Amino acid sequence: MKEEIFKNLAKCVVDGDEEGARKWAEEAIKAGIDAYEAIMNGLAEGMKVVSELYEKGEYYVPEVLLSASAMTAAVEILKPYIKVEKAEKPITIVLGVVEGDIHDIGKNLVKIMLESAGFKVIDLGRDVPLSKFVEEAKKHNADVIAMSALMTTTMPGMKKVIELLIKEGYRDKVKTIIGGAPTSLDYAKSIGADAWAKDASAAVGVIKNLVAK
């Protein structure tokens, strides 16, 4: 039953079938399946297939957009059912996808997990001008700046944000965490970020540890 639902969720993402994705998300809830598991083992697995088809040149941007819409529609249904252990102290996080990059599906999952954990998230969206991360962190007295990048060409923007923080004498006032498919712990260390998280679920624990320091 569970495996069948995951398979159908994945298939709907591959097929760009928004209506089907909503239907199977509802089935997952009815069957008592953990909502985050449904996202990662169903929808995100489908997106992996889409990525492969895109890389092979079998899918083009319009097909990928349909898949992205199907995934987003199902996530909207699953979102209220995500269970995460709440953080003990109030934490404000400025989150966004760096300048030049419009890939926001992963960032939106990170946002859902952080909000479910009780963090206050200032979502700057995607293609965010680098100086805006610093401005908004100051404006909201944020504890953490969280940056996402999905392209090797936009990753260097994260380093520039950290350099801006240093330049403005604000580096010790805010922690930084990065993530996104082309990033890694080594990359995070190399640009002077405080932390890296592999996925949306890991981001919650990593940020809790980061602010406890």
Ligand code: B1M
């Ligand atoms: Co584009 N795209 N895309 N794309 N796209 C990639 C990234 C690419 C790797 C595909 C490929 O060629 N193999 C490639 C980048 C190559 C590179 O690195 N230079 C690429 C390209 C080239 C492009 C365009 C340039 C294509 C074109 O127009 N010719 C263009 C870029 C436009 C721009 O940004 N300026 C483009 C456009 C698009 C669409 C609009 C069609 C669509 C995006 C829709 C949207 O996001 N609203 C799209 C998609 C969907 C993809 C792939 C296929 C899938 C990305 C995705 O959503 N994955 C992608 C292939 C791939 O990644 N292998 C590809 C599912 C998502 C759940 O995973 O985002 O990795 P992910 O998030 C994960 C983790 O990474 C992590 O948690 C999430 C899960 O829990 N995570 C964090 C993410 N952020 C985090 C932050 C954290 C912590 C964890 O802390 C702060």
